[in-house]
Amino acid sequence: MKFSATKSTLVYALQIVQKAVSPRNPVPTLSGILFKTGADQLTVSATDLDLTIECTVPVTVHEPGNIVLPARYITELARRLPDVPILIETLTAGSAATISYGQSQSNIHGFPADQYPELPELPEAPALLISQGKLKEVIRQVIFAASTDETRPVFTGALLEIRDGALTLVATDTHRLAWCRLPVQADEIISIIVPGKTFTEMLKITGNSEEEDVTVYVSQSHVFFVTSVMQISSRVIAGKFPPYQQVIPREFSTRIKAVTRELLEATERASLLITEGMPVVHFNLEKDACVLSVHTEAGWIREEMDLQVEGEPLQISFNSRYLCDALRAINSNEVLINMTGPLSAAVIRCPENTQYLSLLLPAQPKPARSE
Amino acid sequence: MSRTILLADMNAFFASVHQALDPALRDKAVIVAGDPAKRHGIVLAASYQARAEGVKTGMTVGEAVLTCPDGVLIKPQYHLYVGFSSRILRIMRDFTPLVEPFSIDEAFMDVTGCRNLLGSPVEIARKLKERIRNEVGVTCSVGIGPNKLLAKMAAGLQKPDGLTVLEEKDVPVRLWPLPVRKLFGVGPRYERHLRQFNIHTIGDLANFPVDVLKRRFGVNGEVLWLCARGVDYSPVDPGSLEMVKSVGQQITLPRDYRGGEVKVVVLELADQVARRVRAGGYVGKTVVLSLKDADFACLSRRRTLPGYTALAAEIHRAAVMLLERHWPAGWPVRLVGVALANLIPARQEQLALFGRQEKLDRFERGYDRVRNRFGEKAICRAASLTGAGAWHAR
Secondary structure, eight states, X not given: OEEEEOHXXXXXXXXXXXXXOOTTOSSGGGGEEEXXXXXXXXXXXXXXXXXXXXXXXXXXEEEOEEEEEEHHHHHHHHHHSOSSOEEEEEOSSSSEEEEEETTEEEEEXXXXXXXXXXXXXXXXXXXXXXXXXXXXXXXXXXXXXXXXXXXXXXXXEEEEEEEXXXXXXXXXXXXXXXXXXXXXXXXXXXXXXXXXXXXXXXXXXXXXXSSSEEEEEEOSXXXXXXXXXXXXXXXXXXXXXXXXXXXXXXXXXEEEEEEHHHHHHHHXXXXXXXXXXXXXXXXXXXXXXXXXXEEETTEXXXXXXXXXXXXXXXXXXXXXXXXXXXXXXXXXXXXXXXXXXXXXXXXXXXXXXXXXXXXXXXXXXXXXXXX | OOOOEEEEEETTHHHHHHHHHOGGGTTSOEEEESOTTSSOOBEEEEOHHHHHTTOOTXXXXXXXXXXXXXXXXXXXXXXHHHHHHHHHHHHHHHHOSOEXXXXXXXXXXXXXXXXXXXXXXXXXXXXXXXXXXXXXXXXXXXXXXXXXXXXXXXXXXSTTXXXXXXXXXXXXXXXXXXXXGGSTTOOHHHHHHHHTTTOOBHHHHHTXXXXXXXXXXXXHHHHHHHHHTTOOXXXXXXXXXXXXXXXXXXXXXXXXXXXXXXXXXXXXXXXXXXXXXHHXXXXXXXXXXXXXXXXXXXXXXXXXXXXXXXXXXXHHHHHHHHHHHHSOTTOOEEEEEEEEEXXXXXXXXXXXXXXXXXXXXXXXXXXXXXXXXXXXXXOOOGGXXXXXXXXXXX
């Protein structure tokens, strides 16, 4: 293998795939990055066997070939290289690469490419074509609700569903739920659970451009997100997603409309005084009056807010961290919160978008001592 | 104004309780140890007569019998000790409301405000010892100092039945020559670390540059250094034991358990822990699993849950995950412990979707009600009926 590239091209590609490297994996090649050169392009890949990221960039290929180089050394070295043309070549059929820059050289020991695990194969037919910016926005709006508790894997992912001309994403950790729908053109019916980690990495490495498209492919056990430069593939989570439609309430007795930023800031201030246990804030809602309060050993805080309250008066408590997460995800100046009593889920949505909502279950005050 | 703190430390408490209840045992070598009939069990307490023969706390029953063949072995009866302990605390509260129980057989008293009322600290200590001896029938060592640390150190200087006063000016003479291990807060591990700095006595520590200790041990380095100089600002807090920090349950198994059998025991322990946590009105966030193998090599791993719980099912699931992740499958297990830590009062509960949590909650509350009404053994999990169940043996 022999190719030359600019420093910025090399660094860009390595930084993108680095997220999938698993440095402490018992399989030594997994701590490396696979380099593959073809017709005037370089593809670098990294995988932890669940998440795989590949990035393809244009380079000048003198001799096609491939090798696995330890991520630790090659990425750090690439970042510190001078801004000159860089030539990377493997000496023999062996497992070391020489990196030449200006008058200097470096040699890094790696592994032969055939020791690298086989990467999941891209299915032939795409399932969906969607703008990158739009996909990222729906992911951002739901992924906060996914759980981190590995003992229940289904909840650590987000349901990705394509049917009836719409893409639906749903995530829940059982205490809250976020749902988003986007009209798309697709014929296939698809329903898979994508690991939360895959989506969070995707948010970090893909661009925001509306013009650039992402093609989604789905195979038996994997999902692929492909752009012009990168391919992110991920094992899907096996299991059945809970019947989320059934838990979304349709009728409400108390409705409020607030300025998102004001409600968020008041909640953040109120929760400052909570140092231990669940960060619960109380809401007292009456006709066009909302009082938000917290009482702890550290002191108390009471925030009176000017907002529209319709329907029956209500006293309800929420975990402030969950409420703040939901308010940050909503991406709208105003927020509607619809409730049905102190023990039922509140539905949070934005006035202008009927295709997004999140559910938040309240915290139930308990008597001081159980039976 | 300088404070006056007393620490009363009951001598060989569990053994003394039995001697107080049965005059025939008074001069005997009494050894309180885990069930003598079964092979598991260690010495929890030994009377001074037994200690003279060489019996030490922590020995196995077998070793104790070999060391002291005439010793009277007694199975621990915790309700007696708790009863005695609360009677002693009641006597202490007659002197001052500022009583802080420190363990089942030790308590601090702040008598700063009683000096005009009840006399000098030494007189108060004499009266206290006399009342405990006359009304409860056990002896104690009392330490008097200007803070909790010195009171505690003083009580340790003379045992049994001691009365010792330590003032700040006594620290260089009385404490500094002692090995550093004797300092409150220094265990075997700290002793080892301190030895690397050539710190062997409390005096060595007190005269060591504090910034070096701070750099090596963090805040605790400075705290230890202050302790070595007899400085301690902590107040006597009567409420310190009111808040339970963790609830745990462990069992030594009669034989080697492996694989799935261990999970049954984990479930039984999770049940007991959850029941006690609920009875106290708490919820907790951190599940701790402790295991020992046949060579008594220990392993303890903890996992913090995303939310608070008091459900056996949640505790069990986290504990099983710890077991699978950290214990080689098929490796024998001889002791299993499950605990729920990071407890807070259950003032509110985060509700959940899909009904699963509600269902578990209803199930476990029903389980509690059956046991409240018909006794702990009235109902059990089906898994406990398998050969692996350790529940019946309890």
